[in-house]
Amino acid sequence: MSHNHNAIELQDVTKAYGEKVKALDRVSLQVGTGEFLAIVGPSGSGKTTLLRLINRLAEPTSGTIRVDGADISDAEPIGLRRRIGYVFQGIGLFPHMTVAENIAITPLLIGWNDKKRAARVEQLLRLVRLDPANYRNRFPAALSGGERQRVGVARALAAKPKIVLMDEPFGALDALNRDALGRNYRELHEKLELTTVMITHDLTEAALLADRIVVIHQGHLIEEGAPRDLMTAPKHTYVRELVETPRSQAMRLAALLKGDTSR
Amino acid sequence: MNGFDHRFYDALAKLPDYLGSHVLVSVTALALGLAFSLPLALVATRWPLLRNLILGLASIVQTIPGLALLALFYPLLLALSVLTEKIFGVGFSALGFLPSVLALALYSMLPVLRNTVTGILNIDPAVREATLGVGMTGGQALTMVELPLARPIIMAGVRTAAVWVIGTATLATPVGQTSLGNYIFTGLQTQNWVFVIFGCIASAVLALAVDQLLALIESGFGAHKRRHIAIGSAGIAFITVAAVWPSLVRPAATYVIGAKTFTEQYILEALIEQRLQAEGLSSRRRDGLGSVVIFNALATGDIDVYVEYSGTLWSNQLQHTETKPREEVLATIKQWLGDKYKITMLGNLGFENAYALAMSRKRAEARGIRSIENLARYASQLSIAGDYEFFERPEWKVTVAAYGLKFREEKLIQPEFMYQAAAAGEVDVISAYTSEGRVKQYDLIILDDPKRTIPPYDAVLLVAPKRAGDDRLVAALKPLLGAIDVDLMREANLRANGNGPASSPEEIARWMWGEIEKKRAR
Numbered sequence: 025m026s027h028n029h030n031a032i033e034l035q036d037v038t039k040a041y042g043e044k045v046k047a048l049d050r051v052s053l054q055v056g057t058g059e060f061l062a063i064v065g066p067s068g069s070g071k072t073t074l075l076r077l078i079n080r081l082a083e084p085t086s087g088t089i090r091v092d093g094a095d096i097s098d099a100e101p102i103g104l105r106r107r108i109g110y111v112f113q114g115i116g117l118f119p120h121m122t123v124a125e126n127i128a129i130t131p132l133l134i135g136w137n138d139k140k141r142a143a144r145v146e147q148l149l150r151l152v153r154l155d156p157a158n159y160r161n162r163f164p165a166a167l168s169g170g171e172r173q174r175v176g177v178a179r180a181l182a183a184k185p186k187i188v189l190m191d192e193p194f195g196a197l198d199a200l201n202r203d204a205l206g207r208n209y210r211e212l213h214e215k216l217e218l219t220t221v222m223i224t225h226d227l228t229e230a231a232l233l234a235d236r237i238v239v240i241h242q243g244h245l246i247e248e249g250a251p252r253d254l255m256t257a258p259k260h261t262y263v264r265e266l267v268e269t270p271r272s273q274a275m276r277l278a279a280l281l282k283g284d285t286s287r
Numbered sequence: 288m289n290g291f292d293h294r295f296y297d298a299l300a301k302l303p304d305y306l307g308s309h310v311l312v313s314v315t316a317l318a319l320g321l322a323f324s325l326p327l328a329l330v331a332t333r334w335p336l337l338r339n340l341i342l343g344l345a346s347i348v349q350t351i352p353g354l355a356l357l358a359l360f361y362p363l364l365l366a367l368s369v370l371t372e373k374i375f376g377v378g379f380s381a382l383g384f385l386p387s388v389l390a391l392a393l394y395s396m397l398p399v400l401r402n403t404v405t406g407i408l409n410i411d412p413a414v415r416e417a418t419l420g421v422g423m424t425g426g427q428a429l430t431m432v433e434l435p436l437a438r439p440i441i442m443a444g445v446r447t448a449a450v451w452v453i454g455t456a457t458l459a460t461p462v463g464q465t466s467l468g469n470y471i472f473t474g475l476q477t478q479n480w481v482f483v484i485f486g487c488i489a490s491a492v493l494a495l496a497v498d499q500l501l502a503l504i505e506s507g508f509g510a511h512k513r514r515h516i517a518i519g520s521a522g523i524a525f526i527t528v529a530a531v532w533p534s535l536v537r538p539a540a541t542y543v544i545g546a547k548t549f550t551e552q553y554i555l556e557a558l559i560e561q562r563l564q565a566e567g568l569s570s571r572r573r574d575g576l577g578s579v580v581i582f583n584a585l586a587t588g589d590i591d592v593y594v595e596y597s598g599t600l601w602s603n604q605l606q607h608t609e610t611k612p613r614e615e616v617l618a619t620i621k622q623w624l625g626d627k628y629k630i631t632m633l634g635n636l637g638f639e640n641a642y643a644l645a646m647s648r649k650r651a652e653a654r655g656i657r658s659i660e661n662l663a664r665y666a667s668q669l670s671i672a673g674d675y676e677f678f679e680r681p682e683w684k685v686t687v688a689a690y691g692l693k694f695r696e697e698k699l700i701q702p703e704f705m706y707q708a709a710a711a712g713e714v715d716v717i718s719a720y721t722s723e724g725r726v727k728q729y730d731l732i733i734l735d736d737p738k739r740t741i742p743p744y745d746a747v748l749l750v751a752p753k754r755a756g757d758d759r760l761v762a763a764l765k766p767l768l769g770a771i772d773v774d775l776m777r778e779a780n781l782r783a784n785g786n787g788p789a790s791s792p793e794e795i796a797r798w799m800w801g802e803i804e805k806k807r808a809r
Binding site: 079081102103105106110112113114115116117118119120129130133134179183 | 427432
């Protein structure tokens with residue numbers, strides 16, 4: 025372990041469906057312990073597949089994936105998933121369980137007792153800024169979109185994972201909620217010393233939250249770098265286009281605010 | 288007490304027995320059906336190919352009429368029983384409970400299968416993915432998420448299955464399973480409409496009660512109300528125990544008396560039962576059995592005694608197409624029964640209930656028809672009605688060939704209605720029974736059979752192989768041998784058409800015994 029500071033490591037990973045379709049083509053990637061990595065790419069680029077490979081919701085066709093230095097093809101998938109927090113694109117809260125039951129599900133699976141689970145639920149609800157007394161016994165149907173997503177994050181963190189995978193976690197939220205929740209999560213990332221891999225198609229979001237960004241396009245990792253480097257000196261055509269949009273938007277917005285109407 | 292009251296109380300007295308058997312067979316079938324269809328449905332949700340196969344098969348089963356499905360299981364189990372007897376030396380009863388439970392269980396499967404599969408497949412894919420993401424095993428995902436979420440739809444399927452099974456269980460009577468259908472079948476045979484309606488209402492009430500209790504359980508799960516679940520479960524448990532209890536505490540009957548599906552058989556069954564009682568022997572009835580079913584049931588020992596007709600055995604079992612004199616037929620049958628099945632033919636009761644072609648006197652005389660030979664000339668203009676087996680019997684085919692009969696139309700009709708139908712001119716010729724009082728009542732004439740193609744039909748008492756050396760049974764039945772002449776039987780059958788308290792099989796049997804004793808005293 026001492027020579028390896030990477031929480032997650034992908035080496036020449038390919039995921040093919042049938043003969044022709046390659047969702048991922050020889051992707052190599054390292055995520056350092058404590059790092060917040062954003063994966064950006066258009067829909068169908070293979071980014072969700074990449075995330076699912078890390079907790080063995082999918083199996084690679086070839087290549088090696090290591091988590092905490094150990095090859096996960098040797099790991100027992102159920103145990104692996106219990107050690108890794110996962111926030112889903114569709115959230116996927118269990119509709120027949122209360123907020124507390126949803127959050128405490130992985131602790132229940134790994135055998136925490138009632139008292140320990142209840143205490144953890146309290147703590148997590150506070151962490152995601154929901155009042156435990158008010159929310160504990162509600163069912164998901166009685167929550168707003170933003171509240172559901174907070175519960176989804178709390179559920180992913182419940183069993184104290186050191187690695188959290190997030191698939192477009194804030195995608196379905198309005199801009200206000202999205203920003204607040206994003207910043208809230210970044211604080212948690214620091215405080216709990218997590219390693220986070222977040223998928224998003226929104227480069228602005230990625231740039232504002234992550235330490236590093238990788239861009240996936242048609243199954244290939246085409247560019248990676250710190251947000252500032254990537255935004256200021258993009259190399260790949262697709263990335264240039266990607267960077268151009270928020271920049272031009274920001275400039276038009278700044279102009280608008282100054283009173284210039286030539287947009 | 289008027290006719291209605293009497294019949295109503297008579298029906299009420301039979302309720303513990305009929306309802307108990309009905310509940311027992313329904314609950315067992317439903318439990319068995321669920322035990323198979325739930326796991327099968329869960330497998331089907333994982334394997335799309337298997338899913339189509341299973342649902343397809345279940346749908347096909349559903350298209351088979353309930354009565355036919357029940358009837359099919361009898362020969363199937365009988366063959367299986369013969370096979371196990373040969374291989375392991377142990378057979379089992381192919382009559383009654385087993386075929387009913389299997390057929391009804393099969394019948395219950397489609398709604399449960401379909402609803403379970405639909406319920407589980409309709410779960411939000413994000414929720415399904417979440418079960419994996421939070422680290423559930425397949426089993427945990429099933430019990431903690433999939434089943435609870437699919438539960439309302441599964442329960443709806445279970446409720447449908449329960450209502451179907453309880454309703455269809457009324458059709459278990461002809462394969463020898465006592466059920467609320469006994470009211471309906473007996474009522475139909477003896478024109479006792481109070482029985483028919485009583486049976487319908489009883490099974491409907493039972494089905495509704497179970498359905499509502501299951502709904503209560505389901506609502507309890509949905510609203511997280513333990514009380515609803517408890518009340519619903521307790522209700523179903525109560526119905527089961529209350530219905531089954533009387534049959535558990537009742538002393539087991541030693542002898543089982545069988546009867547076929549018409550009035551005369553019900554009366555003779557009651558008469559035999561009363562004779563056994565007089566001798567201090569306990570007994571139970573199994574009525575409404577078909578001709579072939581009842582004979583097999585006797586041979587395998589599912590029933591101990593019943594009244595058969597020599598001609599039926601002669602053509603159905605011995606497969607003779609030629610006709611022999613009465614005495615010779617009886618002797619041949621007695622020998623054959625003993626040799627082949629170890630069945631004892633105790634003797635004949637003293638009357639014949641033969642098939643005979645009958646017509647309304649007016650119509651026959653108008654055309655000068657007196658015999659089947661005369662009939663042949665006019666047959667192509669006439670219609671004929673027979674009971675459910677008549678046209679399939681060998682002697683009918685022989686008769687048709689011998690006289691060259693070809694009717695304009697052949698109809699199947701419930702035996703109780705055909706005399707009236709002939710009198711009213713709805714049909715021209717009927718396959719009457721010679722011991723039927725209504726031949727005379729409706730002024731019908733029996734056509735002569737000069738070529739003697741219809742065999743003699745002496746009523747004979749048959750005793751099961753295992754009762755062969757049973758002296759008490761023989762002693763109880765002996766007084767009936769040769770004691771019932773055709774006039775007495777006709778009169779008895781005629782009485783059964785009445786509405787009053789005296790028209791129940793039990794009362795008529797009592798009256799018959801009185802007549803038999805009077806004659807002996809003379």
